[in-house]
Amino acid sequence: MKRPRNIVILTGAGISAESGIDTFRGGGGLWEQHRVEDVATPEAFASDPDLVLRFYDMRREAIQTRQPNPAHLALARLDREWPKQAGGEVLIVTQNVDDLHERGGALNVLHMHGEHLTAWCTACDRRHRWTGPLIHRPPCPSCSEPALRPDIVWFGEIPYRMDEIYEALSAADLFVSIGTSGAVYPAAGLVRTARDLGLRTLELNLERSQGSAWFHETRLGPASEVVPAWVDDLLD
Numbered sequence: 001m002k003r004p005r006n007i008v009i010l011t012g013a014g015i016s017a018e019s020g021i022d023t024f025r026g027g028g029g030l031w032e033q034h035r036v037e038d039v040a041t042p043e044a045f046a047s048d049p050d051l052v053l054r055f056y057d058m059r060r061e062a063i064q065t066r067q068p069n070p071a072h073l074a075l076a077r078l079d080r081e082w083p084k085q086a087g088g089e090v091l092i093v094t095q096n097v098d099d100l101h102e103r104g105g106a107l108n109v110l111h112m113h114g115e116h117l118t119a120w121c122t123a124c125d126r127r128h129r130w131t132g133p134l135i136h137r138p139p140c141p142s143c144s145e146p147a148l149r150p151d152i153v154w155f156g157e158i159p160y161r162m163d164e165i166y167e168a169l170s171a172a173d174l175f176v177s178i179g180t181s182g183a184v185y186p187a188a189g190l191v192r193t194a195r196d197l198g199l200r201t202l203e204l205n206l207e208r209s210q211g212s213a214w215f216h217e218t219r220l221g222p223a224s225e226v227v228p229a230w231v232d233d234l235l236d
């Protein structure tokens with residue numbers, strides 16, 4: 001295979017599973033414990049804000065006790081070393097709302113589904129770093145209104161920064177998908193866009209994703225093993 005220059009990497013819940021953060025689907029997944037419609041839609045927030053805020057307060061608290069695993073660390077190493085070694089760029093597009101890529105040392109991370117550690121003011125539209133709870137309706141640091149909500153893209157809302165993602169794909173040679181089931185669009189459709197644009201496509205996952213047929217290559221195994229091995233291959 002020709003050596004790639006620019007790489008777009010899509011990550012999902014599977015990359016954080018070995019850090020102790022539940023995935024969404026499959027046995028024991030978050031959506032088996034909670035109904036999506038009860039906690040992850042604008043309608044749920046309108047009808048029972050306390051339930052939704054409490055759900056995200058618990059998750060925000062929990063992720064701060066988790067640590068990056070070897071897969072996050074390997075991607076951070078790639079992110080730092082690839083520009084020097086290959087003169088290319090790496091963009092990590094994550095569906096995850098934890099901050100384990102950043103805490104692992106990655107620099108170029110785009111959170112298309114939002115982040116636990118920011119709060120979004122629905123009154124003034126500003127975002128603020130937020131590590132504590134929202135259940136007691138704290139005032140927005142900018143406008144003082146008690147109108148902060150989790151900065152999470154709920155079902156029925158539009159993921160963030162899609163233009164930047166498509167722009168990065170059109171300048172890339174390689175698309176790699178890691179630890180995602182391929183069940184949620186538009187993230188799940190990025191592999192087809194990548195194929196249409198002529199990129200090489202690689203999937204690293206515990207099991208084949210729903211869009212597996214779109215990948216030129218699939219490597220199966222736990223992220224903490226397959227991701228560092230792939231990064232080692234690429235950087236050698």
Ligand code: OAD
Pocket residue numbers: 011012013014015017018023024025026029040095096113152153154155178179180181182183184204205206207208209221222223224
């Ligand atoms: P899913 O829970 O749908 O899929 C997780 C994937 O990770 C599955 O394919 C698992 O096989 C795989 N996996 C599990 N453990 C793994 C491990 N140790 N190593 C590698 N792979 C592993 O999670 P996502 O695809 O990220 O959206 O879900 C996409 C979106 O659905 C999420 O961003 C979230 C959710 O609803 C929002 O909250 C907006």
